[in-house]
Structure formats: structure tokens, C-alpha cells
Amino acid sequence: MSRTRSVNTVTTSWSIWTSWHLRAIWLVGFAFFMVGVNRVPVPTVDGAVRAAMARDIVQNHLLWPITYEGRVFTDHPPLYLWLTALSYKIFGLTDFAANLMPRLFAWLTVAITGIIALEAALGEGAALAAALILCLTRDFVLSSVRGYIEPVLEFFIYFGLYFTIRQRNSRLYWPAAAAGACVWLAAYSKGPVALWPFLFYLFLFIWNGQIPRRRIKIVLTYLAAFAGCTAVWAAWVTSRGDWQYWHSYLVKQVLSSALEGRDGAQSLEPTFFFKILAKYYWPWLPLLIWAVYRSVRSLFELDFSPRTSYAWMFLVTGLGFVGGFSLMKWKLWYYIAPAYPAFALLIALSLNPKQFAFLGRRRVAKGVGALALAWIAFGSVFPVRLHRERVPEVLAFKETIVNSPVPGPVWYVRDPMDHNMIGTSGQWYFNRVVEKVTDEQESAWASSKLKGPAWIITGAEFHASCKSDWCARSQLIQSAGKSALLFYK
Secondary structure, three states: OOOOOOOOOOOOHHHHHOOHHHHHHHHHHHHHHOOOHHHOOOOOOHHHHHHHHHHHHHHHOOOOOEEEOOEEEOOOOOHHHHHHHHHHHHHOOOHHHHHHHHHHHHHHHHHHHHHHHHHOOOOHHHHHHHHHHHHOOHHHHHHHHOOOOHHHHHHHHHHHHHHHHHHHOOOOOHHHHHHHHHHHHHHHHHHHHHHHHHHHHHHHHHOOOOOHHHHHHHHHHHHHHHHHHHHHHHHHHHHHOOHHHHHHHHHHHHHHHHHHOHHHOOOOOOOHHHHHHHHHOOOOHHHHHHHHHHHHHHHHOOOOOHHHHHHHHHHHHHHHHHHHHHOOOOOOHHHHHHHHHHHHHHHHHHOOHHHHHHHOOHHHHHHHHHHHHHHHHHHHHOOOOOOOOOOHHHHHHHHHHHOOOOOOOEEEEOOOOOHHHHHHHHHHHOOOOEEEEOOOOHHHHHHHOOOOOEEEEEEHHHHHHOOOHHHHOEEEEEEEOOEEEEEEO
């Protein structure tokens, strides 16, 4: 790729960081992911589980292994949880502290997406377009606000891509070292997902049009940084004698999930994530198809301009995640979230010159920034509802259960709601286990477990018609959603 800068482009590193377009990108990302975070409860299932795990780190003063409900969990590397635990140390054990890290890193991912476009000299218009497309991508937003690990993973992947591009314009070798460290941190966020950027960035360092000796130095610097981080980690694990936990993670979580699916419940479906794109990637899917068509056509036209080269870079980056996950038995819709920043950059490059010229105008950037700033001000002052309560029972029953001296678990009996959602959220909000009693277990449970005062969550309709002895001895305390909170005397 040539180092020639386009007309509508930031020409110096300093002007990149002081660009009005970059300011607008920062504001847009903040408006989407940070406004009102102090009013958002911890999301159900993944968000609540991770919040409770990080709380155990703070309360038990133990970085590793990760525990949940008294059991060791080795389902992911610990970086995300360590960051959340750090947030607790700073802000306390609050919903805000639990929600901060995924939203903060989603904001940073939006920013680094725009910065990549600026660093690659693709134009300020392309940078702003990519950021807006990413913020308006459904799956990227959902995977960023539900307590998933993806935002941390995505940021380090694309921060590494930024340094990979930056290395082309640097005489020194520190960008290559920074890229290696970023890929390692991505691996420490969510494991094998980082294998793809590790290999692809290695290829990019080799293929960058520079002299062989410099290529070798860049590659060795990149590999040395990754190996150095691994050596520090290995020394730490060895000193603690924790190899058995990492062996469990690699064998049971990584290899078993890849070959057998999560708990054997998923199957090999090579087109699965392509179907996810076709089903959910609107309204950007037509533009993505158009961008892919333009990239393929450029090969037949022998167009090797910098813009075409970068388009292929982003296309291959995104398709690597889609194709890689499709070949494994990991089948959850948000797994391909790391592809969306690359697709946003690719689509931004497919815009015609007139659209670039419009988005590249300073007054457009100021206008976008002003709108984002207005929303930030409005959303910070007024309690705008930013979410729909998926489990209103948990928030409604929280204070009653937490402030109660009644020991033991909360029993979950004959409730039409999903126990997984109430149970995982209850561990965070109630700070105690929510144990499910199946219909078959009910009789034995009532005779053997209900020996003293207890909290019971049951279906509101079921309680109204319940004739069992344990129902008669229970007092209705609260109702919320489809559930009722009972106090068994």
C-alpha cells in the first residue's frame, strides 16, 4: 500500500487527535454508551453472573481462580472480571461499577474505529461514517450493553489493528510491540478469538511493502511482545501453582466447546453466522454486499490503490471472525460482534466521493457533535428510560430480601418466568443463591427443606390457586411481573 494521503485527509498525527471529526466521534460514542449508565441495572444472565464473579474477587481478595456461588469457574480468562473488580474498588459494589467496563470499552471501540480510518488516511468523512455505522449496528449495541465480554475483546483487537497500521508510518518499532501486547490482552479477555487477529496482523506486518530486513525486525518485535506477555503470565501462574485451572479452561471450555458445542447443545453449521448477518445486519447489509462487490471488482480492474488495499484489509478482518466462528460449534449471535467495526470501516469506504465530501465537512462534524452533546446533556439531567426491564421481579424484590435476616437461599417454585434469568440476577441483587424446585421435587422439598423462615418466588397466578400446605403457611409480600414474593413462616 502506498503512503500517499488523499485530499480529504488528516495529514499529521497531531491533526488526527485534534480533528473536529474525532471530537464528534468521541461525543457520539459517549452519547450511545455512557449516558445514563448510572441509572441502568445490571443486565440479566451474563451481566449479573460476571458482576457477581467480580464481587467475589473483591470480597475474597483472590484474583484467581474465579468463583461463582462457591464453585470455581474457568469459562473465560479473567481480564474482564479484573477490570470490573477494579471498578468496584473505585466506585463501590454498585450497578454503575458493574456496568461501567463494558460500556466504557464499547465507547473506546467506537473511537478507535474512527481513529483507524484517520490513521490509514482514508479521510475524515470515512472516519465519521464508520463510527456512526458502528453505533447504529444492532448486534454491536446489544452485545455492548448486556454485560458481555465482547466490548473489552473488541477494543484490544482494534487497538492492535491501529498499531499495525501505525507501524507503516513509523521508523521505530514500538507500534509492532504495542500490537503484540494488544492481541495478548484480547486473548486474556476471551481466549481463542484472538488467534485470528494474531495471525492476520502477523501477515500484515510481513506484507507491507518494506525492505526484507525491516520486515523481519517488525515481525520479531511483534512476536517478542506477545511472547513477553505470555512469559510474565506463565511465571505468575507457576508461582501460584494454578496450572490445573488453566488446563481445565483449555480442555473443557476451549477444545470441548469448539468440537462439541456448549454443553453439547450446539452443532456444526458452517453458514450459521452468515445467516445471522442476513437476519439482523440491517440496514447495513445491502451496503456491505455492495462494498464486497466493489472490493472484488477492484481485483479485475487491477486497482491497487491504498483505499482498495484497506478495503480488503477490513473485509478479511471481518470475514475472519464470521467464517472462523461458523466452522466451530460456538453458536451464539453475539460471538461475531468483533467483525462489526471492520464491516463499518469497509462500508464507509464504499461511499461515493460526494458522500465523503459531505461527511468530511467541518460544519457537519460540528453539527453531529452538537447533537450528541445535546443528548448527553439531556440524558444526564432527565431520567430517560434507556432500557426495558427483562426481569422486573428482581428489582422489585431486591430491598426486601437483601435487608432480611432470613438465611439460606431464595426458593424458586412454579414460576412461569425463566429461572436462569431470575436466578443469575438474584445472585447479584439478592446476594444469595436462587434455587429452583421442579414440580417433581416440590413435595420432598416442602417436607425436608422448609424447616424455618424462607423466601419463595412463585408464579402470581399459581399462588392465587395454590392449595398446598406450604402456600397456606406463606404470606404474600410483593407482586411484580408474573411473580409473587412469599415469606414462609
